[in-house]
Amino acid sequence: MNYLQSFIEASESLLANKMRSGLTVLGIIIGVAAVIAVLAIGNGTQESILGEIQGVGTNLLFVTSGGSEDISNPKPLTLADAEALADQFSTPSIDGVAPVLNGRVEVTFAGENKSTTVVGVTPDYASVRNVGLSEGEFVSDTDLAGRSAVVLLGTEVAEDLFGRKSGLVGEKVRIEGQPFRVIGVLEEKGGSSMGSEDDQILVPMTTAQTRLLQRSIPNQVDIIYIQAVASDAVPQASLEISQILTARHRTMIGEEDFSILSQQDFLDLASTITGVLTIFLGGIAAISLLVGGIGIMNIMMVSVVERTREIGLRKALGARRIDILSQFLIESSLLSLMGGFIGILLGWALSLIVEMIAAGSGTPIVPAMTLEAVLLAVLFSAGIGIFFGLYPANRASMLEPVEALRYE
């Protein structure tokens, strides 16, 4: 057997029926393209979400009020809780504590209006949340003590109000009608699936408490950000937080009225969700591959019947069973492999289009076409060609030469 010759012959026979071969291949193309695109986009989404979460820092913990659903009347977190957590002796695994208040406010400057998130912060917030400034200074202890009417602007807010991102220190803006002095501009962080960090303003905690975000309980805070001393100290830090808050809130073990979330929790959750979605969508795409395979089988069956005389002739001239079998298998695998390659290109193009759309709408996803996905698609489509080609090819190879030659 000369494989090159078989290959050429198979392509010739497929090309002789361009329309039919094309339509048959289409099923595989669509299936493979869908699988490739779904896997690439799924991977890209996962990477981008994980990247964002990791960008925040893996040694960060979030403490919020409210535990599991059946805890009634959870005690809110307070500044006192935060101070207790910051105690170096009882919480050696905790490096920094940053309680915050947040809410929506209206910011105005010279007739420009913007609704944004205001966050009441303490000076420690800068190091705990890893906030950088492109100009100006962060909220100081003096600002905190004096309840100063000062504000740090996120770049998006600055852009919307002033049309620029720098030279803003000393400008005056009004928040909920009250005058605030700009003392700095936050570094640009870029978009994020958890809400843009550029679309927010920071004010001193005490200022927020008294002027902007009144809460029912004095010194109440919404979230306490905790920085563990290292990533691998996160579980220990979580334990320490839990012990202190349980004691302070006088709750039973197992009935905590607060929740501690680490970056790891978010990472796990995010990768579980994207993973399940990818498998689900990939599974649906794989069904279309299966349908494409049945299409190949159908066409090969027709082809075998159509070429009964040719098969008889080949057998009369000395072709063995294996020769006929491989001839038809090569044809069906060629069909499905062609579909596989075109499908990979199409899937790649599709994921690029999705990338452009995603970039246009402000949530960048970089589709990651992995070698595994490509190999999977190629092997799967070749496998489909062989599997669905086997039955028709076997039928062809079993034909009796005498009868096949007589076939009209």
Place this chain on the structure above:
Amino acid sequence: MSDNNDWVVNGRDLTKIYTMGDIEVHALRGLSVQIGRGEVVSIMGPSGSGKSTLMNIFGCLDRPTSGEYCLDGESVANLKDEQLADIRNRKVGFVFQTFNLLPRSTALTNVELPLRYSPPNGRKRRELAKEALVEVGLGDRITHRPNELSGGQQQRVAIARALVNDPAIVMADEPTGNLDSKSGDEIMELLLGLNQDRGTTLIIVTHDPEIAEQTQRVINIRDGVVAEA
């Protein structure tokens, strides 16, 4: 079993029974035929006489139900399908009434076809196929496809294909049946010429007494046995 190698075709007591549903059809009933090396023989007989069955057995496309058949000194009655395919490939050339060329392949590729299933490869194949086409007078048509050739030319391609493996026998089944009389005469001339030049044993199955007249010996088949002339 006869060791007489002068018989290239040696069939003894051949029977063939087809079962069609409940009915057994006796196509051959103890037929014995010997054909010598280099002979030109025609097989005649009415439809249903068993001559097609006989041709299939001579050409190793089918096995007799019982009896002994030796082709070129090799007993083939008990061979497996794959071995029969090999014998067909090496020892038998077929010429069909309807030519049976691959419609999309060139004359050269068609002639190469039997060589695809045997050892010589690549260049060698191409050369052998070219030589065979030159021999049947189509040296200038090797890249033509069947639909670009006349009926007579197509049959010449088929003859080249039958010869390319240098077989022990060439089986021609109504080789002129689909041709006008002029092309038919040319094809017969070519076949007989090849027999003279190469010494190829030629077995022609035909209805046409004019064709049979041109052969050295006529074997008449009636009801599955050889009818005495």
